[in-house]
Amino acid sequence: MARQIKSAEQRRGELLDSAQALFFERGYDKTTVNELIQHAGLSKGGFYHHFTSKEEVLEALVERLASASMAQLSDVMESPDLDALARLNAFLSRARKMKVEQVPQMRGLFETLFQPGNQVLYHRINTASMAVVTPLLARIIEQGRQEGRFDVPDAHLAAETILQLGAASYRTVARAMNAAGTDEADTAADELDQALRFQGVVVDRILGLADGSVDYVEDGFSRAIVGALAAPSQ
Amino acid sequence: MARQIKSAEQRRGELLDSAQALFFERGYDKTTVNELIQHAGLSKGGFYHHFTSKEEVLEALVERLASASMAQLSDVMESPDLDALARLNAFLSRARKMKVEQVPQMRGLFETLFQPGNQVLYHRINTASMAVVTPLLARIIEQGRQEGRFDVPDAHLAAETILQLGAASYRTVARAMNAAGTDEADTAADELDQALRFQGVVVDRILGLADGSVDYVEDGFSRAIVGALAAPSQ
Structure with missing residues (x-):
């Protein structure tokens, strides 16, 4: 043998x-x-x-998952006929679609990351995932600067700042996790929606665009996420 | 007895x-x-x-230190004759002054928080300190909304987002910590300065102000911080 x-x-x-x-x-x-x-x-x-440690395994796993997700976005990244805003919006739209699809199977992970006391692990994981996504987002922003459509002094810092915004909604997402499947689910989804719409305006402004230019969130997204969080993981 | x-x-x-x-x-x-x-x-x-745990002691200590700092800002918060932008700039200026003054004695804390592997503890501490500062910053922003000078949909979310920006410069500050007192100190200070100036523009834009309205950083601040980090703690 x-x-x-x-x-x-x-x-x-x-x-x-x-x-x-x-x-x-x-x-x-x-x-x-x-x-x-x-x-x-x-x-x-x-x-x-x-x-x-187990934490280090999780970190490496999240890196692998983020890289696999980014590989799925290669058509959006490479397509020659998209201006920067169209590319950014396609990128965000596909990223949201993947999130809604992945949440049910990843529930076992999310439950841990959004449990009281685990914010520290969340930040470690968030950093690992940001390291994968930042260069791609920075490329799109740099394209927008080259085209003269995005008015922002530094593409890399802009990408980092935009991705960091997600961490600002940690508490809101944690509340949504706990509310999923309960009577509070709709309220939690509305609150998440409000936080994400605010983040969308911040992204517009960071890039020097008029409010509402970047499609950061769409109707029904927050409810879809909270609904997916409520579904049993298996 | x-x-x-x-x-x-x-x-x-x-x-x-x-x-x-x-x-x-x-x-x-x-x-x-x-x-x-x-x-x-x-x-x-x-x-x-x-x-x-010791982490919990640190968390409570940081809360106490942040509350004490905020108490020192009560004149800025209460002064009736400041418009929101003047109040915000006075608030930020005094906060920077306190930082430069406090850094030398707090070096023993900072060394820990910015050491590789301690980002998780940093985030816990940052959350504790943000909880103290957010309501004050939100009050200033709400004043600006009432005055019709700040164009931002939500004062509390704006305050959270602005304070969260600090966390985005974690790596830059960590590099500055390591560079303090070495040949790399000036380069590290310049990099910190660039990151802070970018954050300043983001704050302007979040609040719907022209770039450069908010005095988020001043000439010499980053060098003063890196210099203070290099000084022995006792």
Whole structure:
């Protein structure tokens, strides 16, 4: 029987596959490092060769998920006939669509990140995901500057600032998580909607555009998100 | 000998006094819970009656420091003859002055918060401090809305967003911390300056003001901060 030799990269990938399966199915909190190790068919030493903690696994997983999402946006990024605003709006629209689609399976992760006391883990994860998305957003903003349509002094700082805005709605999203599936769901969705519409205006203004230029949120998005959060994860 | 009976509130205050003394002198990382307990002359049970962890002590201390700073701004908040923009600029100017003055003694705290791996603690502390400052900033912005000078849909969301901008410069400040006192200090100060000037423009635009209306940063501020970071804490 030929023993399969796997590269370190392969083993790391398999570990992340296991983490994704377990975190999504059972939830992040309910998965132990030992269960991860067992599921991936690794030794303890093998695990600690790649990661120092469960948090670090989650960070790497979020990076992989964000990179996969961004790869799905390559047509929006590459399409030669979009001006910067059209590209930005297509980018945001597709990103929202992916969010609504992904939330039900990722509920086990979200539950953890928006639980009281886990804001710190959320920020770590948010930083990992921002690192992947910032360069793409900065490219779109730089295009807008080149076209003379976006009036903003620095594309990279603008991209960072815009992505950081999401973190400002942490409490609102946490409340929506708790309200999902209850009588409070509509109120929570309206509050989320208000926060996102405000963020949309901030994005318009950061880019030097008239209010309402950037399609940051659309009717029904917040209710769709809160509805998806209420759906059982399996 | 009359035994002095102290209220729970008094003991909590003394614990925070001890934490402030030790965190500022030795640094947060180098102070243990046992040292805190000893310094405050408390029992272990007494400590855990008030706090569950050293992080929680830091959170409460930061809240107290932020409240004390805000109390020092009461003249700016109450002065009847300031329009909203003048009040906002006076508020920001005094806040910067306090920062430059406080940084040298708070170096032991900052070192911890801006160390690699401590971003999570930073965010917790930032949230505690934002909770104190947001209502005051929201009041100023609401005044500007009432006066018809600030064009922004929601004063509270605007205040939250503006305070959240600080968190976007976490990496820049962390780099400045490491560069303080080295050959890289000037470059780090310039980079911080650029980030703060960008944030200033974002604040102008969030409030619907012309670029440059809000005095968010002044010449020499970033160099003063980086200089103060380089000074030994005692």
